[in-house]
Amino acid sequence: MAMPRAEITxxxxxxxxxxxxxxxxxxxVDTSDEWITARTxxxxxxxxxxxxxxxxxxxxxxRDALAVAGLTPSDLDLIVVANSSPDYLLPASANLVQYELGANCPALTVTAGCSGWVYALVTASQFIQTGAYKNIVVIGVELISYAIDxxxxxxxxxxxxxxxxxxxxPGLTEAGIMAFELGSDGQHAHHLMVPGGGTRKPMSQEVVDKREMYIRMNGQEVFKFATRKLITCLNNIAASAxxxxxxFDLIIPHQANLRIIEYAADKLHLSMDKFFINLHKYGNTSTASIPLALVEAIQEGRLKSGDVTGMVAFGSGLSWAGAVIKMGEAVNKIAANTEPQGAVVLQ
Ligand SMILES: CC(C)(COP(=O)(O)OP(=O)(O)OC[C@H]1O[C@@H](n2cnc3c(N)ncnc32)[C@H](O)[C@@H]1OP(=O)(O)O)[C@@H](O)C(=O)NCCC(=O)NCCS
Incomplete structure (x- = not known):
């Protein structure tokens, strides 16, 4: 019997x-709207x-995703949360989300920098394909400002x-995740990291004085890695599918820098119209970037039933992750309840 694909509902x-x-x-800081707009x-x-x-x-x-799918938290078989900015070092994010949602199911946290949500999506889809679980929520959440200097x-x-x-x-048709690629190049981890506050260099006055609890980045090296991976990963996942x-009807790239996307579009001889862009409104939201773009693409009617989207994320690790998804009937029901309900304030 053919294994079901994991469909987005x-x-x-x-x-x-x-x-x-x-x-x-x-x-x-010493910057300007002109510089940021032109360079990013x-x-x-x-x-x-x-x-x-x-x-x-x-x-x-x-909660909004559950409402669109017509599910309640008690229907969930698994919660997967991708992030690099947890409430606490322990427990992991997904356990707190499980309790706060009122769900009664396992909860798994995935950390792979900006690639984390695509890693989480692919991980979750394996449980659907094996038949182990039927209803999974895959969340990308980043409160990355806490790690910004x-x-x-x-x-x-x-x-x-x-x-x-x-x-x-589980998809009833051929809609769902058709192909994916996951990758890691830890050799170049130092180009994008938070040097202090972990076990290698625990939090100390020195870490604070040197501001090592914040993200340090070699922008030019990350830029080169990002353009390379956006191109090769898009080619690879497309070939796998x-x-x-x-x-692809729509390409959803990690929303890091418009110049990275323009460079890749040029090399791939693709029109920029093929790429979904919302980075002008949100900047780089790390692991939330790809799902935020996907959700907005659906809500704006850019993805219809039968459309195929290719998405590629890249980030710290260095890591990258891509997936090809065929949209099912669910995207045709763009209901009023897709509007955000507002954040929960924890007591
Ligand atoms: C960070 C990034 C925007 C910098 O753009 P860039 O064109 O590479 O700029 P450079 O680093 O070469 O710096 C050029 C100049 O601008 C300056 N500069 C850097 N940030 C600046 C800012 N916000 N405002 C004004 N000037 C700035 C630099 O100091 C440098 O000045 P100098 O020539 O006097 O030394 C770009 O490298 C980038 O986007 N890299 C990838 C980052 C990324 O996507 N990270 C997340 C991956 S998940």
Missing amino acids: GWGKYVPTKILTNDDLAKM GIKERHIRTENDTTTGMACAAA YTDRSTCVLFGDAAAAVILQ GMSPAD
Whole structure:
């Protein structure tokens, strides 16, 4: 008997209400709207308010996704949460989300930098394909602003906070995840890392004084890695699905920098119209970036039943992850309840 594909049947998102514009950043560091727009394409990003928590943002996105799929938290067989910005070092994010949602199921946290949500999606889809589980929520949530040094102009202009989620269920048709590629190149991990606060260099006055609890990035090396991986991974996942990147109805790239996407589009001889872009509104929301773009693409009617999308993420690790998804009937029911419900405030 053919194994069912994991189909996306629900989707939801949550972004904090607070907006940090390029002009706001220009008052904090030596930068300008012109520089940020020209070098990244980013105009503004959403940053947590004091009421936003990683768990609360994840649950807000998950509740909307459950509502679209017509499920309740008690229907869930598995919760998978991707992130690099947990409420606590222990417990892992997914356990807090399980409790806050009121679900009674296992909960798994996946950390793979900005590639984390695609890793989580592919992991979750294996449980669907084997028949082990039927209803899974896959959440990407990032409160990455906590790890940003707002005195470092080379990183603070890039990132923003967000959460997004999808429901995976066994597909009754050929819709679902058709192909994927996961990759890791830990040799180059030092190009994008938080050097202090872990076991190698525990939190100390020295770590604080050197601001080593914040993200350090070699922007040019990461840029080169990102363009290379966006191109090769798109080619690879398309080939695995028996297609070429030109056959995708929509490409959802990691929303890190418009120039990375433009470079890849040019090399692949593809029109920029094929690429979904929302980075001007949100910046790089790390592991929430791909699901946030996917959810908005569905909500804006850019993905219809039968459409095939190729998505590629890349980030710290260095890591990358791509997937090809055929959309099912569910995307035709773009209901009013896809609007975000608002974040949960934890007591
Ligand atoms: C970070 C990034 C935008 C920098 O753009 P760039 O064109 O490579 O710029 P450079 O690093 O070469 O710096 C050029 C100049 O701009 C300056 N600069 C850096 N950030 C600046 C800012 N926010 N505002 C103004 N000037 C800035 C640099 O100091 C440098 O000045 P100098 O020539 O006097 O030394 C770009 O490298 C990038 O996007 N890299 C990938 C990052 C990424 O996607 N990370 C996440 C992956 S998940």
